[in-house]
Amino acid sequence: MNNLIKSKLELLPASPGCYIHKDKNGTIIYVGKAKNLRNRVRSYFRGSHDTKTEALVSEIVDFEFIVTESNIEALLLEINLIKENKPKYNIMLKDDKSYPFIKISNEPYPRLLITRQVKKDGGLYFGPYPDVGAANEIKRLLDRIFPFKKCTNPPEKVCFYYHINQCHAHTVCQVDEDYFKNMAQDVANFLKGQDDKIIEDLRAKMAGAATQMEFEKAAEYRDLLQAISTLRTKQRVMAQDLQNRDVFGYYVDKGWMCVQVFFVRQGKLIERDVNLFPYYNDPDEDFLTYIGQFYQEKSHLVPNEILLPSDIDAEAVAAVVATKVLKPQRGEKKQLVNLAIKNARVSLQQKFDLLEKSLEKTQGAIENLGQILNIPTPVRIEAFDNSNIMGTSPVSAMVVFVNGKPSKKDYRKYKIKTVLGPDDYASMREVLKRRYSRVMREGLIPPDLIVIDGGQGQVNVAREVIRDQLGLDIPIAGLQKNDKHQTHELLFGDPLEVVELSRNSQEFFLLQRIQDEVHRFAISFHRQVRSKNSFSSKLDGIQGLGPKRKQALMKHFKSLTNIQKASLDQLQAVGLPVAVAQAVKEQLGEGRT
The missing domain is CATH 3.30.420 (Nucleotidyltransferase; domain 5)
Structure with missing residues (x-):
């Protein structure tokens, strides 16, 4: 606990309100509310806590508070502050998408739909269904029972569903609006639990089909009745008042x-x-x-x-x-x-x-890693790797792990712009300077630890850029691989030394995951760039062959080999002028035909 926090703790009022914890970068990491601010905020800095709370407290370097008139006001303010700032230690729901509804559309020929938006459009909405699978299961059953519109055909053109008696939205069906209104009411009753009428109708149809010796149709009605019975079991009636x-x-x-x-x-x-x-x-x-x-x-x-x-x-x-x-x-x-x-x-x-x-794999791993390296818990780790083949299509990639887990929205790809040839050190120097110049310029959150996929040379280059050129104080570590391309050693310190890590420890497994992920990401990006360059380079420089014509060629012929085998007439059929088609043949080595 620093002196600033000690001083502020003395000033806390015994009033309801919200408190805002911040880390070393001034970023809000937790928002809470309290009936008594003095007791609640002081409790964070006194006594022992469990692992997760210790992790929160270890990052707090400052806090603010807002006094409110009541506990309810504090609750409303807390919800707004969490929504605005999205602190990493606050409750974040797993899924922010809305739940699906079953909708009967308000159209001359109504449709039965699954939707996540309720609009004032005259449609009938039923739900919500937290399980989209349950909503789809109910819709499939209703589609088999009720012949709502299921196609996009005009009314005069019948569809497949018409032939199996599941779509009556065609002029040949000769149904009026009242037919669909009654059907919509039957569906509404079914979804409200009033399904006795539908069951009676299906039983009557099943008996009629059996009497007429139409056993396949009778079996279909039997299956529908069984499906309704199963649905009834899943949707057990809990109250007679039909309330939501x-x-x-x-x-x-x-x-x-x-x-x-x-x-x-x-x-x-x-x-x-x-x-x-x-x-x-x-x-x-x-x-x-x-x-x-x-x-x-x-x-x-x-x-x-x-x-x-x-x-x-x-x-x-x-x-x-x-x-x-x-x-x-x-x-x-x-x-x-x-x-x-x-x-x-x-x-x-x-x-x-x-x-x-x-x-243990995430929070415990970063805490142990911080203790081993004698640095604050590295909540945010940024790792870099380069990829090229004999200096061609050089790229670099950065992956980010937050609280021991990959944060893929923060991943970044870099095309090397200033380096000619296979110079791994120069490529690393360029990318690190680009990345952390932007961090400084735009006030982005810096990492607690930078991991370089490489040995002493790469780490020294990183220090030169981060510490000497940009003046940033960020710990830098290197990960070396063995001859089997597996994570082998962690380099850290000044001067650099091999850090002893147990091969069975969670912190070693975390570093292994980070190194594998940044290597995978870099290789994947390099393959994309190389593939694009391979295609572009063989067709570049041909007068009259711009990006649109290249795209048209590739879309039609699918590969360079097929373009190479194509005749002049075939190339012209794609839209190439004669001169351009001849130039393509010459460029790809087949000559004029």
Whole structure:
């Protein structure tokens, strides 16, 4: 704990509000709320913590706080600050896409669709379905039962589905608007759980087909009835009032929280959502934050009612979600909440072993690596590798690992611009200067550790650029391979020394993954560039053959070999003038024909 933090801790008020933790770069890494700012913020810098909290605290070099009038105001402010800054230690939901709905379109010939957007277009929407597979399964069943429009043909032209009696959107069907309105109502009743009429109709059709000795058609009706029965089993009726509800339950253990949400739609439990994450605040406070993010970030349909565990502040939830919020004390609704809590506990217990292994491979690995190198925990690692063949098509690549995991959105590719010939040192010098000049110029987040795929020479070049030319204080390590092209040694220090790492340690496995990934990324990029250059170089310089004509040639002939074998007439058929076609033949070595 530095002097700045010590001084600020003395000034904290015993009021509700939000606190904002920052790292050495001034980046916001965690936002929290508290009923008592003084007690909450001081707790981070006193006593012992678990591994994940220690990792957070180790990065805090400054904090700010905002006092609010109430705990509810603090919750609303916290949700907005998290949404705006996306701190890496805050709860981030696994999936920010909206859930699918089943839609009956408002058209003369309605269609049955799966959509993720609810619009005021006159269509009928049913859902949401957290499991897109369940939505597709229901749609497939409805498509077999109801002959909605399934094609893009004009009304006068029949389609395949017409011939199997699954599309009546054609003039020859001679159906009016009331036919589709009644059919849409039947679907609506089915999705609301009122499927008795449909079942009776299918049974009557099955019996009629059997009487007429149309056994294949009878078997089809039988299969539809069986599918409806299976769907009924999956969508167990939970309430008779046909209300839409979200039922929340949570369980905490060893610094981790599991939240389960049961989605009850039209009185049926249709699906659940599970989220498992580390928490840093009081469990009930982080649970409130989760609910706020859940309805904001996921654009989730707000139900008629939300059911919560008894220890949660319902008033605070009502402030962030405009719907009825209940904490049931008895009856069926209480049983639903208890079921959600039970499932949360089971999920946490089942996944804890995997999470522990994951933490050991990632968080534990970077912590151990930091201790071995005597540097702060390298949360962000940037690694570089060059690739060329005898100096042709030279490229370089950078991969980024954050908290021990690849951050592919931060990967970068570099074409070497200033180096002629196979000069690995000069290529590394150019790329590092380009990368970290931009980091300084644009105020990007610098890495905690730079890893160079190479030995002493490459590391010395990196130091020359990073430390001497740019004046940056970033630790630099080198990874050397053995004669089998496998990760062999870690070089670090001034002067450079081999760092002893156990071959069975997680930190060694992490460095191995980093080296393999940057090599794969560089080789992949080099192959792309080489392939493009190979094609371009043989056709470059031909007067009258520009990029569009090259593209047309490749699209038509598929390969240079086929272009080389083509006759003048065939080349002209692609759109080449006679003179250009002759020049192509000469350039590729076949001569005039």
